[in-house]
Amino acid sequence: MHSIPEGLPADEVIARLDALRTDDVRWREGRAFSLAYSAGPEVERVAAEAHRRFATENALNTDAFPSLRTIQSEVVAIVAGWLAAGPDGAGFMTSGGTESLLLAVKGSRERGRRERGITQPNIVLPTSAHAAFEKGCHYFGLESRRVAVGPDWRADVDAMADAIDENTVLVVGSAPQYPQGVIDPIPDIAALAAERDINCHVDACMGGITLTFLRRLGHEIPPWNFEVPGVTSISVDLHKYGYSTKGASVLMHRTKTLRSYQTYVTDNWLGGLYGSSGILGTKGGGPMAAAWAVMHLLGDEGYLELTARARGACDRLAALLEDIDDLELRARPEVTLIAFGAADPDRFDVYALADALWRRGWYLDRQGPPASLHCTVNAVHADHLDEFEVDLRAAVAEVRGSGSTGSTGAYGSID
Numbered sequence: 001m002h003s004i005p006e007g008l009p010a011d012e013v014i015a016r017l018d019a020l021r022t023d024d025v026r027w028r029e030g031r032a033f034s035l036a037y038s039a040g041p042e043v044e045r046v047a048a049e050a051h052r053r054f055a056t057e058n059a060l061n062t063d064a065f066p067s068l069r070t071i072q073s074e075v076v077a078i079v080a081g082w083l084a085a086g087p088d089g090a091g092f093m094t095s096g097g098t099e100s101l102l103l104a105v106k107g108s109r110e111r112g113r114r115e116r117g118i119t120q121p122n123i124v125l126p127t128s129a130h131a132a133f134e135k136g137c138h139y140f141g142l143e144s145r146r147v148a149v150g151p152d153w154r155a156d157v158d159a160m161a162d163a164i165d166e167n168t169v170l171v172v173g174s175a176p177q178y179p180q181g182v183i184d185p186i187p188d189i190a191a192l193a194a195e196r197d198i199n200c201h202v203d204a205c206m207g208g209i210t211l212t213f214l215r216r217l218g219h220e221i222p223p224w225n226f227e228v229p230g231v232t233s234i235s236v237d238l239h240k241y242g243y244s245t246k247g248a249s250v251l252m253h254r255t256k257t258l259r260s261y262q263t264y265v266t267d268n269w270l271g272g273l274y275g276s277s278g279i280l281g282t283k284g285g286g287p288m289a290a291a292w293a294v295m296h297l298l299g300d301e302g303y304l305e306l307t308a309r310a311r312g313a314c315d316r317l318a319a320l321l322e323d324i325d326d327l328e329l330r331a332r333p334e335v336t337l338i339a340f341g342a343a344d345p346d347r348f349d350v351y352a353l354a355d356a357l358w359r360r361g362w363y364l365d366r367q368g369p370p371a372s373l374h375c376t377v378n379a380v381h382a383d384h385l386d387e388f389e390v391d392l393r394a395a396v397a398e399v400r401g402s403g404s405t406g407s408t409g410a411y412g413s414i415d
């Protein structure tokens with residue numbers, strides 16, 4: 001039991017919270033290659049201040065908070081521009097990538113039911129597509145048809161075509177996919193959907209902002225957004241490369257009609273008409289205001305600079321990993337994600353390497369199959385790669401020949 005009969009002084013409360021953070025990864029110092037993103041103290045300060053001002057405001061009903069209606073529509077309009085959504089494009093802010101993907105799955109189920117009377121819907125997606133699609137199928141009663149990726153880790157479009165049947169309501173591609181960081185062939189996947197008049201979701205939770213600005217920086221980027229015919233929806237997370245506080249993503253649809261399948265309205269209770277755009281009821285204004293604030297603080301110039309820094313750091317890290325004989329890149333990084341494994345998995349355990357790095361204060365994602373480590377490289381890393389190189393080389397030397405093995409860890413935890 002943990003009871004607090006008398007309250008504590010405010011300073012004491014905050015001091016205790018700070019004490020709890022002692023062992024947390026030091027992401028502001030570039031030590032998290034996962035989970036947290038940093039564009040530096042000024043962006044963090046403005047985001048936190050905006051978040052604080054709207055922390056108790058509620059976007060469940062924007063009649064009471066017209067500020068949040070405006071904030072949401074302006075954030076969505078900016079993202080619509082990034083994604084080349086046309087004049088009929090429509091979206092909502094959500095609490096994160098997972099909610100965006102859940103709603104993409106739910107929306108496709110709804111569309112299949114209403115337009116084609118489908119009662120046993122399935123979705124067809126590569127094995128690389130995010131776990132949240134699986135969660136969506138589980139929550140909303142769809143069958144998940146996972147199709148093996150090709151040797152380059154990209155979606156195998158012919159195999160996806162074979163997996164589609166008359167009950168398929170959604171096909172998925174990612175830009176990039178999380179595990180190996182490569183971009184799926186979106187035009188080919190979208191063509192599968194267009195031929196059948198079904199939904200095609202592009203999961204750009206990770207890459208939506210980076211790809212937009214890499215292209216403006218002159219990088220050769222394969223087509224992935226609404227310029228591709230057949231793409232019906234795209235998700236972009238603002239709490240990743242938008243560098244905002246946690247709890248902000250956008251799910252954008254090509255048309256208002258497609259968006260209508262995402263929303264929910266009922267009056268079948270005693271409390272009156274209840275409508276909601278997403279999974280949440282009460283929807284905190286904090287992440288919405290913070291996203292708006294960071295987007296306005298940075299502007300295109302800010303995102304161009306942060307994108308260039310993140311990409312530069314990613315290239316440097318990839319070169320460092322290639323220089324270490326014990327390690328092997330899974331793929332050339334195409335955006336800002338890097339996955340790597342052991343050159344000889346029988347003699348070198350990458351999870352032991354992750355343990356050795358964590359003892360030195362660096363957090364990398366562990367994933368598989370095959371056993372790999374994963375780095376989400378963002379702007380903050382540009383200034384910390386020298387320290388990382390020293391510790392990485394030391395950790396590799398420690399693991400090499402030690403025969404030690406590490407634990408597999410997890411992308412997400414349930415305790």
Ligand SMILES: *Cc1c(COP(=O)(O)O)cnc(C)c1O
Pocket residue numbers: 096097098099101130132174176177178203204205206237249
């Ligand atoms: C992060 C991510 C998600 C899930 O987003 P959350 O914000 O963690 O819920 C989905 N897809 C991709 C590609 C991601 O990188």
